[in-house]
Amino acid sequence: MAEKKTLRRQKISMAKIGNEDDLYSSFSKRRETLYKKASDIIRKYDIDVGIVTFSPSDNPFSFFHSTIDAVVDRFFSPYALGSETSCLNIANTRIRIKEKQVELDNLEIIEETLTN
Structure with a gap:
């Protein structure tokens, strides 16, 4: 049987995206993936997580579990x-x-x- 030739997984270099439309759509997709991964970690390990990101157009986005107050309190006084x-x-x-x-x-x- 002949060996199948595929491109496999390609490595993408980290560089700033020049096209604004591509930049916004890429940010949205990556933000959703980041939130999904944070949700998986929360579900698996029952921890507090806080994420704040700013879009290329300087709009703030946030994700907190369980509450923003709990995450901020833990951040500023982790042993209290x-x-x-x-x-x-x-x-x-x-x-x-x-x-x-x-x-x-x-x-x-x-x-x-x-x-x-």
């Missing part, structure tokens, strides 16, 4: 436990997120059974 109220708010937010994740997983299972 925080106030009792903020700890309860963070714990409550985590519980609600886990409940919603379970609901989403159940809906995905139901959708798969209906399509099959």
Whole structure:
């Protein structure tokens, strides 16, 4: 059997994109990928994550888990436990997120059974 000749995965050099339309669309795609990877890490390791990016047109975009206050507090004082109220708010937010994740997983299972 003849060996298949493919291009395989190409290495792309890191260079500034000159075309503005390409620059904006590339930024949007990469931002979505970054948020998706952050969501996967959050789901797998149950950690706090904060991402702030600025688009080429200087528009701010942010992604925080569980809340912006929790991430900022952890960033500025990583060894402090925080106030009792903020700890309860963070714990409550985590519980609600886990409940919603379970609901989403159940809906995905139901959708798969209906399509099959």
